[in-house]
Amino acid sequence: KNQVEQSPQSLIILEGKNCTLQCNYTVSPFSNLRWYKQDTGRGPVSLTIMTFSENTKSNGRYTATLDADTKQSSLHITASQLSDSASYICVVSRTGTASKLTFGTGTRLQVTL
């Protein structure tokens, strides 16, 4: 069964601290993996996309990693800001005619003073 599991479900950190969010997937055959940020009351916005051959990709203070062998990805946030408070969703797509998206349930991050 194609699944995407994210951990932790929720996380509270102090402003300025770093954090890492995890995504494990069983989706096959793999096409790509995206991380989305969803602010409360808004639609998700794409942060990064990673294909099979990519190990690391950065977008400002966000750095995503991918280990296609172990089917794991992480999203590292450096020097967190209050505006990073949001849900972060891992999304995996499959190749071929069955290419749909499998969404994780997200990690809810709260950055506090």
Next chain:
Amino acid sequence: DAGITQSPRHKVTETGTPVTLRCHQTENHRYMYWYRQDPGHGLRLIHYSYGVKDTDKGEVSDGYSVSRSKTEDFLLTLESATSSQTSVYFCAISEGTGGFADTQYFGPGTRLTVL
């Protein structure tokens, strides 16, 4: 929100009534999608469209129908609303011809409550 609007943004309706949600894009993208988002679930695909009058079902299509008579508009209809369809509905679009392989851009969502 990448040139996507959804209307209405909030709606309360009663069980058994038909409801239509509208998604409008200004990007002229080929692919459009409807998802629902519920606590404890990831976003789930209801229906999608790969061109005018070309639509297909997603994983949770029962009780929903869609229509796309022009590139910019994708309508989602709940034929007879039930309480289980209380949810937040998101429309998305993607550029290019790769369909689900391409990055999707989401609208602001419609919060629907069925009493």
